Amino acid sequence: xxxxxxxxxxxxxxxxxxxxxxxxxxxxxxxxxxxxxxxxxxxxxxxxxxxxxxxxxxxxxxxxxxxxxxxxxxxxxxxxxxxxxxxxxxxxxxxxxxxxxxxxxxxxxxxxxxxxxx
Numbered sequence: 001x002x003x004x005x006x007x008x009x010x011x012x013x014x015x016x017x018x019x020x021x022x023x024x025x026x027x028x029x030x031x032x033x034x035x036x037x038x039x040x041x042x043x044x045x046x047x048x049x050x051x052x053x054x055x056x057x058x059x060x061x062x063x064x065x066x067x068x069x070x071x072x073x074x075x076x077x078x079x080x081x082x083x084x085x086x087x088x089x090x091x092x093x094x095x096x097x098x099x100x101x102x103x104x105x106x107x108x109x110x111x112x113x114x115x116x117x118x
Contacts, residue, residue, distance in 0.1 A: 002043075010064060014038075022060070029064030029082065038068055042076040063099070067117055085117055 001007050002023035010030030017036055020026065023043035028034075042058045058076035062068075066080055069088035074080075079095040080103065086092060087104035096103060102112035 005042075015070075023058075024076070025059035026062075027059070028062045029066065031065045032062060033067045035068060035070040035072070035088070037071045039073045041073070044076065065117075083116070085115060087111075 001020065005022045005024050007020065007022050007026040009028045010032065012028070012030065012032035014034040015036040018034055018038040020040045021043065022040065026040060026042065040060060042060050056077045060074055060076065061079045063080060063082035063084065065083050067085045068074070069086055069090070071089045072086050073091045075093050077095065078092050080086065080092070081096055081099045083100035084096065085102050086108065087102065090104050090108040091106040092103065092108040094107065096110065098110055098113060100113070100115050101110045102115050103109070104111045
């Protein structure tokens with residue numbers, strides 16, 4: 001966790017071998033499950049510029065009752081709403097707005113809606 005960064009976690013758990021490189025901020029809600037070998041990274045540690053580039057909030061925000069499967073990579077600016085599941089091996093790079101969605105792939109997209117998990 002970087003000098004000026006914050007990381008907050010509700011109740012839930014993080015499995016072994018998960019790493020957090022947080023230089024800006026990470027918020028994880030209540031009742032979340034983060035499986036083995038996940039990687040959270042909110043900084044590129046390099047700069048690339050191009051015409052039309054827009055600023056992006058690098059903080060990572062995970063809602064409540066979210067299950068993140070094993071070997072998932074969560075990159076800067078990601079937002080995952082309440083009730084979602086992120087499938088194993090996914091690379092999550094964007095903001096999601098639908099609650100209770102199954103998110104999967106590289107780059108991750110919503111592949112199922114109105115899911116429930118326990």
